[in-house]
Amino acid sequence: MIGMPLHPIFVHLPISLALIAPFFTLGLILWIVRDSDRPRSWLIIIAGHFLLTIFIYAAMALGEADQTSAAFPGALKKTAENHADFAQIFFLLSIAGIPLSLLGYKKRSGILQIRYLIVFYQILLLAACVRTAHLGGIILHGGGWEKSTKNAPGRPPGPSRYGKIPGSHR
Numbered sequence: 591m592i593g594m595p596l597h598p599i600f601v602h603l604p605i606s607l608a609l610i611a612p613f614f615t616l617g618l619i620l621w622i623v624r625d626s627d628r629p630r631s632w633l634i635i636i637a638g639h640f641l642l643t644i645f646i647y648a649a650m651a652l653g654e655a656d657q658t659s660a661a662f663p664g665a666l667k668k669t670a671e672n673h674a675d676f677a678q679i680f681f682l683l684s685i686a687g688i689p690l691s692l693l694g695y696k697k698r699s700g701i702l703q704i705r706y707l708i709v710f711y712q713i714l715l716l717a718a719c720v721r722t723a724h725l726g727g728i729i730l731h732g733g734g735w736e737k738s739t740k741n742a743p744g745r746p747p748g749p750s751r752y753g754k755i756p757g758s759h760r
Contacts, residue, residue, distance in 0.1 A: 690708055691708055
């Protein structure tokens with residue numbers, strides 16, 4: 591381990607993908623509608639769902655590895671459990687998005703409606719992502735990780751892992 595948890599660093603990949611997915615998909619739908627010779631462009635959406643699922647899985651694996659090295663104090667323990675539960679929901683929703691995005695690939699009647707349904711599904715996915723990230727932020731900024739590893743072996747003693755941050759009151 592490099593002296594700090596990897597989960598808070600890596601987790602920003604699925605958050606950013608989930609954040610841009612509905613906007614990118616909507617833009618791609620409008621772009622494909624303008625010229626029907628662009629049906630293979632939809633492969634970008636399918637690949638995006640695969641990447642999102644892989645990144646969520648990796649973030650969850652890193653989160654479990656980091657959590658085993660941290661004992662969360664009191665109220666943050668329940669927050670950490672809720673965070674893990676919402677991460678699983680986020681992961682399962684991303685898995686379900688793969689076959690849904692595959693439905694939007696082949697040209698058939700009602701394809702435009704299926705593609706717009708995928709945009710709404712991605713907004714649902716984003717809601718699960720935001721809740722998961724919010725709970726993770728409470729853990730991180732509530733001092734859960736820092737307090738639980740304050741005197742961990744291999745960590746220099748002191749009030750903060752990174753030293754005094756300019757402009758902070760810690």
